[in-house]
Amino acid sequence: MSSITRPKLSHSTANYLILITVIVVAGISQGLLLPVLSIFLEQKGVSPGLNGLNAAALYIGSFAMTLVAERLLGALGFKKLIVGGLILVMVPLILFPYLPDIKIWFILRLIVGIGDSALHYAAQLWVLLVTAPEKRGRYISLYGMSYGLGFSIGPLGIKLLGFGDAVPFWVLFICIAAVLILVLMKLPDTKPEKAEHGQLPERRFRRSLAWAWYALLPALLYGYMEAGMNSNFPVYGLRIGFDTSQISSLLPFIGIGGLFLQLPLGMLSDRYGRKKILMFAGISGGIIFMLVPVAGTHFWWTLVLLTIAGGLVGSFFSLGLAYAADILPKVLLPAANVVASFHFTIGSIIGPNLGGQMINWISPGSMFTLLGILYLLFGVAGILFRRKPEFESVLK
Template sequence: MIKVLSGSWALLFGMMLLQVGNGMQGTLLGIRGEIEGFSTFEMSLIMSGYFVGFLFGSRMAPEMIRRVGHVRVFAALGSMISSIMLLYPTWTDPWAWGAARILIGFCFSGVYVTAESWLNNAASNENRGKALSLYMIVQMIGIVSAQALLIVADPGGFILFIIPSVLISISFAPILLSISPTPAFGAIKPMTLMQIFHTSPLGCVGMFLLGGIFSAQFGMGAVYGGKAGLSVGQISAFVSAFYIGALIVQYPLGWLSDRMDRRLLILVAAAGLALGSVVAMIFGEVFFVLLAAAFVVGGLSNPLYSLLIAYTNDFLEHEDMAAAAGGLVFINGLGAVAGPLITGWMMGILGPRGFFLYIAVLGAAMAIYAAYRMTQRRGTVVDPVENYTLVMPSSSPMAVTLAQEYDVEIAQEEEAEEAARFGAA
């Protein structure tokens, strides 16, 4: 772990600051939109814009990097992000914010692809798993820390927009000044979506539903808080609870996933987050209950991303895992684009409770479909080995691909060791 930190501290520290900025802008826009009098539907369009941009960015960033290189892409997109942060309070118009969210989602996607390829280049086979885990942990820490900064100034002013702009500008300095080698960037021929669906229907359907669940949390959590009459401090704590739950529950759920039928675990996790959403919908006026429900929903929904990828891998050959990762991320992105739109529509009809009702319906649908799939296919026999790698739903396809490649490397090493022991015997 120390070796990983010594070799990648600048990248990890820079990405943590970047996530502080990203986490602040997502929550802050929800609060500021309420102050500006934007309707729930307008906010849903604005929040959905981030995922539209992210989806296109994940497809276009690799080609941009191949054409002009990592450093130029990284610096250009970073400057754009910092500038957009300052434009939000200057031009408080729903259409302007929507366009800015699309652009900033595109930029963040490109930055993630660039940083994650650098991380992969800096890591070795021996420490790649630890590097990926540290990367995901600092991302969560950054998002949670961002919520605490929301209480340092008035969300109706400029200061809270200046802070993330400055942090994002600072975040690129240690990365660009300390990382000298430019990593190679190779293209991976993806599997078609139909091939992935035939391989793992549950993986595809689950990823689509999970995209809607995650984007509702990330994009509409603060909007819910504003409509529910929460204070800025309470909204900060509410949004933080989703990610604190994810950080704590991720590893226990991953440990279980390598030791039981993953479909059963998917069913239980999906049903659990649906139940937590129902509790919040009924008893959400009690703030402690609301926090506990958010902890449960975030703690069970975020690990499902890695769990669904691991389950799909159970039916793939090693050489197909990285290719399938891109398709799964794209499916997740399609669900993410629709998430804020549907959530906003439901909140417009039902009020704040529509937020948790939407998550409950998607969680229940995933649990029911998992139960159905258990009647259609035999379960896979899972050996007690670590082939569940932590990946956040907000990660780019590059991080998912790196996680897949790491799993393949570990599996191949274990197969080689087993073959050597068998030959010696």
């Protein structure tokens, strides 16, 4: 690869706020689509298994995009990839209510997953690359909070169904269109810097994993926790004696805890170091997850435990990426983001399946025991990880 000069990434508060706005609407789209489409399919008499398989199309699309995201970003740049992602999310929205066929919905969800992954990859990498190390924790935490906020707002769109099946989709379409216009008008057209000849080998994925494995593991754990809790907690709750109303009230508090603690943990990581905070959050969160079965059917104790545990580990994905940005050369960050996305997807697939098997074959509470052990092991594994600054000099 010959030497290529790329425009330097520009950064300003305005650019950052635009990226945050993009992520909020991305969160709203996911938070709206998942429950609304599930409701439609349930009303059509579609089995829960087929309903879940249809929803999995989004993750398949997201996984597929991670395979080509790095090369697309190098070819198109940040702005064009974000624009393309917004369009791929926006266009299927207005087709869902008018093409009510489950096979077509699978394809549309696949497209949404591709678009969502594209804009996430570009936006989070842009934030990582342009943020000063001493502020990286708080900025990437605000980024994570923004998606969580959007994802929490999304289900409120269910109330719009009272005005017509297509209304939630049109409202979201208009919101994304407005953000798309903002991106086209205000964001600078920039590309990531490329390395000199011989400095970006095909082993870049292996190198980023070898040099920053501890920073990339949180994405796997976060995907496992998020997907596993969303899929398995309702089963756990029903089996120990919670009713559906209690379960629906408890589940959101895992995410709410993350919204409250992401920024404080990010700021603490700026001050005391990313690794120390990740170890603390992993060990503390693991212990609290293991205490959930002890609370039994006590609603308020369960709520408190889920809120604190979710708050401690809810920033794992963003803090892990921030830590990777601390210890890797900039030219390896695109590859590291791809690895993190792979890990998140793998965790999202393993979580519901392994947790479900634990519930079936051991006990309902065993899903929390295993989850707690995984976070404890991660925290302890931090003792084994050592940053190797001499590697950075090879590529900087």
